[in-house]
Amino acid sequence: MKKLVKLNFFNTLSKKMVFGFILLIILGTILLSLPIATVHQQGTAFIDVVFTAASATCITGLTVVNTAAHWSIFGQLVILGMAEIGALGYMTFAVLLFNIIRRHRSMGLSTQLLVKESLNLENLSDTKSVMKYVIGLSAFFQIGGVFLLAWDFVPRFGWKRGLYVSVYHSVMSFCNAGFDVFGNSLMAFQNDSYVLIVTIILIVGGGLGFLVWRDLLLYHERKRLSLNSKLTLTTTGTLFVLGFVILLVTEGNLSSLAGKMSWVNRTVNTLFLSVTPRTAGIITLPTDSLHSGSVFLIMILMFVGGTPGSTAGGIKTTTFGVLMLQSIAQLRGREDVEFSKRRFSQANISRALLLVFLASIVITLATLVLTQTEKIPQGYGLEYIVFEVLSAFGTVGLSLGLTPHLTVIGKVIIMILMFVGRVGIFTSLYALSKRQTRVSRLRYPEENILIG
Amino acid sequence: MKKLVKLNFFNTLSKKMVFGFILLIILGTILLSLPIATVHQQGTAFIDVVFTAASATCITGLTVVNTAAHWSIFGQLVILGMAEIGALGYMTFAVLLFNIIRRHRSMGLSTQLLVKESLNLENLSDTKSVMKYVIGLSAFFQIGGVFLLAWDFVPRFGWKRGLYVSVYHSVMSFCNAGFDVFGNSLMAFQNDSYVLIVTIILIVGGGLGFLVWRDLLLYHERKRLSLNSKLTLTTTGTLFVLGFVILLVTEGNLSSLAGKMSWVNRTVNTLFLSVTPRTAGIITLPTDSLHSGSVFLIMILMFVGGTPGSTAGGIKTTTFGVLMLQSIAQLRGREDVEFSKRRFSQANISRALLLVFLASIVITLATLVLTQTEKIPQGYGLEYIVFEVLSAFGTVGLSLGLTPHLTVIGKVIIMILMFVGRVGIFTSLYALSKRQTRVSRLRYPEENILIG
Ligand SMILES: [K+]
Ligand SMILES: [K+]
Numbered sequence: 001m002k003k004l005v006k007l008n009f010f011n012t013l014s015k016k017m018v019f020g021f022i023l024l025i026i027l028g029t030i031l032l033s034l035p036i037a038t039v040h041q042q043g044t045a046f047i048d049v050v051f052t053a054a055s056a057t058c059i060t061g062l063t064v065v066n067t068a069a070h071w072s073i074f075g076q077l078v079i080l081g082m083a084e085i086g087a088l089g090y091m092t093f094a095v096l097l098f099n100i101i102r103r104h105r106s107m108g109l110s111t112q113l114l115v116k117e118s119l120n121l122e123n124l125s126d127t128k129s130v131m132k133y134v135i136g137l138s139a140f141f142q143i144g145g146v147f148l149l150a151w152d153f154v155p156r157f158g159w160k161r162g163l164y165v166s167v168y169h170s171v172m173s174f175c176n177a178g179f180d181v182f183g184n185s186l187m188a189f190q191n192d193s194y195v196l197i198v199t200i201i202l203i204v205g206g207g208l209g210f211l212v213w214r215d216l217l218l219y220h221e222r223k224r225l226s227l228n229s230k231l232t233l234t235t236t237g238t239l240f241v242l243g244f245v246i247l248l249v250t251e252g253n254l255s256s257l258a259g260k261m262s263w264v265n266r267t268v269n270t271l272f273l274s275v276t277p278r279t280a281g282i283i284t285l286p287t288d289s290l291h292s293g294s295v296f297l298i299m300i301l302m303f304v305g306g307t308p309g310s311t312a313g314g315i316k317t318t319t320f321g322v323l324m325l326q327s328i329a330q331l332r333g334r335e336d337v338e339f340s341k342r343r344f345s346q347a348n349i350s351r352a353l354l355l356v357f358l359a360s361i362v363i364t365l366a367t368l369v370l371t372q373t374e375k376i377p378q379g380y381g382l383e384y385i386v387f388e389v390l391s392a393f394g395t396v397g398l399s400l401g402l403t404p405h406l407t408v409i410g411k412v413i414i415m416i417l418m419f420v421g422r423v424g425i426f427t428s429l430y431a432l433s434k435r436q437t438r439v440s441r442l443r444y445p446e447e448n449i450l451i452g
Numbered sequence: 453m454k455k456l457v458k459l460n461f462f463n464t465l466s467k468k469m470v471f472g473f474i475l476l477i478i479l480g481t482i483l484l485s486l487p488i489a490t491v492h493q494q495g496t497a498f499i500d501v502v503f504t505a506a507s508a509t510c511i512t513g514l515t516v517v518n519t520a521a522h523w524s525i526f527g528q529l530v531i532l533g534m535a536e537i538g539a540l541g542y543m544t545f546a547v548l549l550f551n552i553i554r555r556h557r558s559m560g561l562s563t564q565l566l567v568k569e570s571l572n573l574e575n576l577s578d579t580k581s582v583m584k585y586v587i588g589l590s591a592f593f594q595i596g597g598v599f600l601l602a603w604d605f606v607p608r609f610g611w612k613r614g615l616y617v618s619v620y621h622s623v624m625s626f627c628n629a630g631f632d633v634f635g636n637s638l639m640a641f642q643n644d645s646y647v648l649i650v651t652i653i654l655i656v657g658g659g660l661g662f663l664v665w666r667d668l669l670l671y672h673e674r675k676r677l678s679l680n681s682k683l684t685l686t687t688t689g690t691l692f693v694l695g696f697v698i699l700l701v702t703e704g705n706l707s708s709l710a711g712k713m714s715w716v717n718r719t720v721n722t723l724f725l726s727v728t729p730r731t732a733g734i735i736t737l738p739t740d741s742l743h744s745g746s747v748f749l750i751m752i753l754m755f756v757g758g759t760p761g762s763t764a765g766g767i768k769t770t771t772f773g774v775l776m777l778q779s780i781a782q783l784r785g786r787e788d789v790e791f792s793k794r795r796f797s798q799a800n801i802s803r804a805l806l807l808v809f810l811a812s813i814v815i816t817l818a819t820l821v822l823t824q825t826e827k828i829p830q831g832y833g834l835e836y837i838v839f840e841v842l843s844a845f846g847t848v849g850l851s852l853g854l855t856p857h858l859t860v861i862g863k864v865i866i867m868i869l870m871f872v873g874r875v876g877i878f879t880s881l882y883a884l885s886k887r888q889t890r891v892s893r894l895r896y897p898e899e900n901i902l903i904g
Contacts, residue, residue: 354782
């Protein structure tokens with residue numbers, strides 16, 4: 001029943017990914033340390049440079065200094081470059097990793113064919129072609145985003161500044177990176193529903209990830225979606241609708257802004273608020289003005305995060321979806337966990353459970369340490385810290401205000417959280433370990449999904 | 453491999469338990485509604501009477517009115533009686549339920565023998581003998597507690613009042629019920645380490661539960677403990693030590709009280725603080741004076757709770773232990789989850805996962821509703837509500853101060869949480885459902901533990 005497989009490729013690729021990210025952070029740190037990276041040419045405290053480089057590479061968007069006010073155009077472009085490389089590099093690695101797991105798990109030819117068919121990976125056997133596809137998809141969204149945004153930003157800011165912010169905002173939105181050169185995220189565009197909706201499309205586009213998009217684009221040929229895509233889309237859709245409806249209630253559809261904003265614009269802002277925790281980190285409203293119910297909901301959404309293999313972080317929609325389906329199956333007295341005429345492997349379910357468990361431990365430990373090192377200001381409670389921890393681990397980039405006030409220990413912990421959250425707990429562990437991994441043989445007609 | 457078994461007895465017993473608790477709450481409500489139940493003979497608002505009856509029956513100890521100031525001796529004795537019946541009744545039901553699951557799951561004679569041996573249940577086949585054992589054990593602890601406490605309380609309060617508070621405090625501590633007739637829990641006894649240590653023994657004694665005690669008492673004969681007892685003791689011990697050590701750090705061993713209290717007494721108070729969230733609800737320090745790190749830790753401990761089949765609530769140490777072991781096994785690349793030369797059944801693990809998942813959903817929904825209905829006072833954050841929800845669901849009885857200020861909807865929700873937390877999510881669902889349950893056949897040498 002069992003076969004011992006050395007996942008050499010897997011380990012090697014995990015190590016490559018971890019070291020690739022570390023190299024990128026080091027490179028970014030060097031570039032951002034240059035005096036010309038800052039507006040006043042005076043340079044930046046070392047810990048803040050490392051923090052910014054880590055936040056950009058891990059496409060989180062938590063900032064200890066204001067991106068618009070502190071960094072020069074050169075510095076801002078370095079951040080943009082790191083976020084883009086971080087996002088595309090991660091997506092490429094994710095596809096390759098997934099590909100390798102598939103190849104190693106498929107023992108017979110028929111299984112191989114089944115697996116390939118189910119993921120449409122037949123053309124994705126080498127790094128170059130995967131990169132080609134990933135870059136193609138990203139370019140499509142980002143260039144499209146620039147055109148759509150420029151239509152609003154160029155008349156508003158003039159050609160030069162307008163194009164610059166269009167490019168910056170398009171890339172950062174698609175990469176779910178959360179940095180902005182407006183100085184105050186999208187708060188100045190609360191009333192500009194056009195910009196908000198374009199941003200939502202870019203965020204969701206990046207957050208769905210390459211594998212799901214490819215599956216969707218090939219649907220007219222194949223007439224079926226992989227289990228991974230179906231589960232991702234179902235969970236994303238469900239959480240999206242649930243989050244939006246709950247936020248409509250908890251925020252009273254922003255009725256306090258009724259004097260300043262039309263009903264439509266308030267609804268778009270609420271919609272934006274339900275999208276940004278997964279895991280864009282761009283805001284249109286001050287986070288500390290939110291109702292405690294909204295803060296609680298946003299924390300849950302940040303923990304769940306987005307699609308595996310996308311620019312989003314968190315425990316991922318598939319993990320959440322599998323555990324929810326497992327619980328429903330249990331409640332109905334079923335042993336097999338089924339979805340869309342497929343059954344999940346026990347290995348998938350165990351992996352999902354392990355991931356949630358490890359994530360909970362990481363989050364708990366980080367919170368405990370931060371309660372010791374950080375000061376909670378008057379008027380805030382424990383959520384001031386938990387929110388920041390979930391935001392960093394989910395690479396979201398939202399904050400109740402703690403980031404600029406972090407102590408050095410606090411900054412180091414948040415950096416570690418961003419890094420582990422970005423490359424994934426499993427990848428971090430694989431990269432550290434030399435252990436052989438036992439992989440269960442697949443049984444028909446099981447189909448695997450991505451966890452982590 | 454599978455066999456369909458109608459768990460008629462199980463369903464019947466679950467229904468009996470649920471309706472037994474409801475009857476007890478109704479009876480308590482009637483008695484506490486009498487004017488003679490209150491000090492001023494003016495009666496109590498209906499919702500507060502029901503809340504108190506539910507809190508006592510579910511041995512939680514959350515109070516909307518001060519037990520010492522509001523209720524007469526008669527009212528206080530009604531509360532005491534409900535807590536005692538609630539605690540002993542629950543323990544009896546729990547043993548019977550466990551017994552029935554065992555009998556239904558054992559298919560062959562050899563399995564039956566193995567299972568019986570492993571749980572030492574051979575003399576526990578009928579309700580009467582189980583009740584006899586449960587009452588015997590409880591009487592031993594509670595009467596012992598009265599003697600030990602009277603040694604301090606009688607000189608302090610005189611014979612009449614001294615004996616009364618000894619009985620009251622002994623019963624409430626063993627039952628993990630959290631009510632007190634001192635007016636301010638044990639805060640007046642901060643410096644009385646003797647009373648605190650006796651209380652800790654009673655709390656831990658009640659919190660370990662009947663099955664573990666029986667196993668421990670029969671150890672000299674059998675030279676082995678059941679997997680359930682081993683796992684319970686290991687998890688309880690680990691959480692106890694971890695909680696104590698972390699609280700020593702977060703509270704700085706109460707160094708702010710150094711002027712008023714000796715080092716030994718401060719350590720005993722910290723020890724008490726690590727015991728009370730599982731799930732006694734008695735306090736020696738004002739909860740709102742605690743450090744945010746301590747509050748966070750206490751919330752986690754309240755969520756985990758105590759031993760299944762004891763007076764404690766929460767998701768239970770076995771659930772937490774199994775999931776932790778499952779995660780460790782996964783990390784080590786093992787498929788089987790082993791502990792102490794036994795392997796957990798997949799059914800156990802799935803059940804544990806389901807329980808945590810359902811508990812998380814219940815807690816999330818309750819928190820969301822309470823953020824809408826309740827007002828968080830200045831200086832507190834979201835934990836003001838989450839703490840109360842976890843305390844009610846874990847039948848702990850600690851509060852950051854919300855309980856007396858709850859709205860009517862808030863009171864109803866907290867009551868439901870206490871009830872579901874007490875009888876268990878599974879029992880609540882079984883009592884509601886008519887569905888047949890599929891039970892997996894046991895394989896040797898698996899051994900089952902209690903989840904929920
Ligand atoms: K982000
Ligand atoms: K209690």
